[in-house]
Amino acid sequence: MPSFAYRKCTNLAEAFKLLKEDDRAVPLAGGTDLTVGIRGGKFRVGALIDIKDIPELNILLADRDGITIGAAVSLNRIISFGPIRENVPILAEACHCIGTYSVRNRATLSGNICNASPAADAAPPLYCLEARVNIAGPRKKRTVSIEAFFTGPGQTVLQQGELVTSVLIPRPYPAGKGVYLKGSRTGSVDLATVGVAVQRRGNEVRIALGAVAPTPVRAGSVENAVNKNGETDWAAAARLVRDDISPITDLRGSREYRYHLAEVLVRRGLEQVMEG
């Protein structure tokens, strides 16, 4: 007996209906985290509701609100989408760090955030870009900020029966450079030991980090020093990141090393985006 059922949906209403029918039903997009989790016993699911063919989840468009990235859009499509490359290249850069080319053919941005790994590479740039997550449920739609979306390791604000429909990168796009710096064991296909996004916005900066706390985090102390107090000693500013993070020791690195690496990468990021 198959351990779960499968159904492909072509419209949202149908998806919500199916998600409601079985409280162990889970939406399936790229499936690159979900299938691994099912195999490893992390998830026990009753049904997979395939949402990849729902047209509105395949939206990838830039309009006056910003860039809308549908939940079923693959990372490779995002990486090669002109308006993203032109206006928010930091997002393409970070998406490019996720998995392998073939994984990125299936994996989605929404999947990356719904899996809610503290190390999700796409999250730090989304924090810097103040992205908004559009959520829909059987009765109502809601929008939350990316920072409110993550609630803990593997935890989000999503309720049973809800799904992410898209992520919006709102206008105005940042005027200034952005970089995603990832420290990892191999520098090739690997999970982040620390991931740092640094995005300039005019004379201000936004900084967010992954893999250093239960959720991705904004480096508020560093931002404050630079944006409010006019700190231009980037090393001094970067040291403050230690107040913003609370890393743990795991297979990818110790707590102490993560503190150090976070500081180094924040400083490098500041140097790269704030100078020249």
Next chain:
Amino acid sequence: MSKNVTINFSVNGERETRVVEADLSLLTFIREQLNLTGTKEGCAVGECGACIVLLDGNPANSCLVLAAELDGKELLTIEGLARNGELDRVQKAFIDHAAFQCGYCTPGMIMSARALLERNPSPTDADIDEALSGNLCRCGAYQEIREAVKSCSRHNGEGRIE
């Protein structure tokens, strides 16, 4: 909701209809029901690339895909590359450059390389590294693989594949 799913698809150019169990992976389906055993399992978590096949021309780790998701798609496996007994150019290049040893990763590697050359007929070393970094080769034939793929580049005067 159904635990069995009817799928219509094409495999290596042939149209097929099958009924599959909902939780069956595409990899197991390819190997055990289509009997195309060239596609291999190496890790079952999408890290090694031995199971890479092309879905509508794009490389996919078949261990991470459900057979049910094959509905409406074109599947190309390693067995579909040679035509009328004539090897594909990537296959020939792998032989010429001795770009493998045990051969277990080779089908997935060739599928990734083949997809790369389709979307980028003149890849640089960096393009090759990027496209193939999802295919682990424990024998370490990477230098030969890079050369083999490069030899298929349009810049090598040998034209596009096909």
Next chain:
Amino acid sequence: MPALNYVGISVPRKDAVEKVTGGAKFLEDLYIGPMLYARIKKSTVAHGRIKRIDTSKAEKHPGVKAVVTGREFPNKVGLYLIDRTFFAVGKVRYWGEPVAAVAAVSEKSAAEAVELIEVEYEELPAVFDPREALQKEAPLVHEHLETYERVPVFYPTPGTNISNHFKLRKGDTEKGFAEADLILEREYHVPQMQHVTIETHKAAALWSHDGKLTVWSTAQSPSIVRQLLAKSLDLPLGRVRVISNYIGGGFGGKAGATMEGLVIPLAQKCPGYVVRIVFTREEDVQGTFTRQALYARLKTGVRKDGRITALQYEMIWDGGAYTEYGVNIVRAAGYSSTGAYDIPNVKTDSYCVYTNNPVGGPVRGFGMCEMQWGIERQIDEIARELKMDPLQLRLINGMKEGSRTASGQAVAHVAFDQCLQTVAEAIQWGRKEGRYRGKGIAGLVKAPAQPSNAASSAIIRINEDGTVHVLMGATEMGQGMLTAISQIAAEALNIPVEKIEIRVPDTDFSPYEWQSVGSRTTYTCGKAVQMAARDVLEQIYRLASLELGKPAGEMKLDNDTVYWLKDKSKQVPLKKLADSYKKDTGEGVSGPIIGRGSYVPTKMSNLDPETGQGNPGLFYCFGATAAEVEVDPETGTVKILQLAASIDAGQAVNPQLCRVQVHGGTIMGLSTALYEEIQLDRGRVLNPNFTDYKIPTIANTPPISSFILETAEADGPYGLRGIGEQPMISVAPAIANAVADAVGIDPRTFPLTPERVYKAIKEKEAGTHSIPG
């Protein structure tokens, strides 16, 4: 040496077309049904007494055909020290040890049934560090070591956790240290690693109704598997058949008998069914041979002029829960313990120690990567103390023609100097390229580690049309055996490679081969094939002599024709002789032509039990690696800019395949240097898949230049020696030496992860010691 026609030529691999088309059949690709699927129940403690196993629920689960436990099947198995059972009996000694198995009609049913088996353990005190396991009060992993059968060249100490203590005493170390101007003593460490062949371990067994056992296995060594299983099951060898198909990488992990025993008892209970087990990646990493961790202490005495006068080497190996194979790694490392250097006075103690960690066993290099890590690191540390060029120090002490190894064996046909100089030149040794850039070099030597009478055999059949079948017991795991042996057969027969057919082994049809391990088969099987070819040619020439009326000693076979050397026009087609040759009158003269080759080394010997002196090496293969790196001192990231590898192959049978092997070994060495380490928590592997057990991708592959030297090995077929494992051995120390050159730290363990390198740089800045052993 006369010009060669087929050896020394880069012909395409024999298995090439099959492997690029997906047609190559690996074990799991065969339909060998009617089939049952096996899954194992694994221990969830590292050391514990089995209080209760209840299989009743599993037995009743739909689809289940058989369940077995160690109680029903207590048979012991092992290569050198018979300390292992297929399933845990009475107690478990490592996390993940098989305690029971299920055969069912589907994978799913088997997996579900395994979950229904209830096992209760009484946890026992466990030991995870071999240094602690040596302490008096340490828990014993094997209480009855004295009862274990063993090959008598191994020396366990009953009542302790020592399963082998290898001793080597050469010269007089006291005198040697007295002559030294500098004595350096340091500790070095090598962590556990895994082969992670992309094809995991798999096996299938069929117990036929007439009591014959057929085993399909990813085994590197079907003959040994047959022998060990027959002994364990008390069956005559003739009733056990072992088949190895193409193997998706071996690297030692599939040597000996590994997990075949898990399916045999199930097959015995279900005659007529093929019972197959396929290890998941996680089972493979946790449950198959790992490279034994090594804790080493080296004390080296050296004169001001750079000459090493004495070496004292203590090695404590983490053998894991069973050391049936590991004891010989400990021995090989012991008898080779001066590495590639000529050291007159040596005292070595090499201990194989049981712990409750995963089972140690052979990995590419068979102890040499681990043992030579310390040697090659220490030489650089000495060089710095003496303010001497590390290359120069190596050249002074490196083995030369006639030098003697640690075990006192004289080495011949040695071009180690050239190996070192070639790679040094390739990376422009001596030129400093930038602040955080550094260069490093390391040498290597390895002989096959094998019993003194490890044999190989070959049969050559000349088909009726003059084409050839070569029958061998060696396996094809990527190293290119099929191609190399075909080329040797082609050369020996003077028949083109395309006409030579050779297949992967099946013990019912293939002649005996000890094992495809130790970089030995091209040499040993090559010898057997040469002998078989000579046998064939004698038969052919005798018939040609009858046909042409000229002396048999004056005939020559050239492809499809035999001719008289003195007048080429006197010739006869080979097929006329091969197709059951008859006279013109119709009277038969000779049936099919079949040649036989049977080879055993005759110059190897056992070692003296007290001094370790003797001749353990069939041949010694030398080589070297040079590396250039750049270190990011802030993050600790090591970037390999280039690698150069040299190997003295004696004669490259197929230069292209030889090069691929050198590159592959170099990349595996790079991988261990920078990434690979099994992370354990009380014996449980924390990183059992590629998500956290990292190996390099193509993007981690730097440019590698390779140099194949050809200093002929006098006794080797066409002067060749094996080179399979060797290229890996010197890579980790070469990279570490380059890192030391770049940032002044002294790595005493690896992998050199960014974190480890960063910490060492910090400690150095703080004036403390660097990466500890």
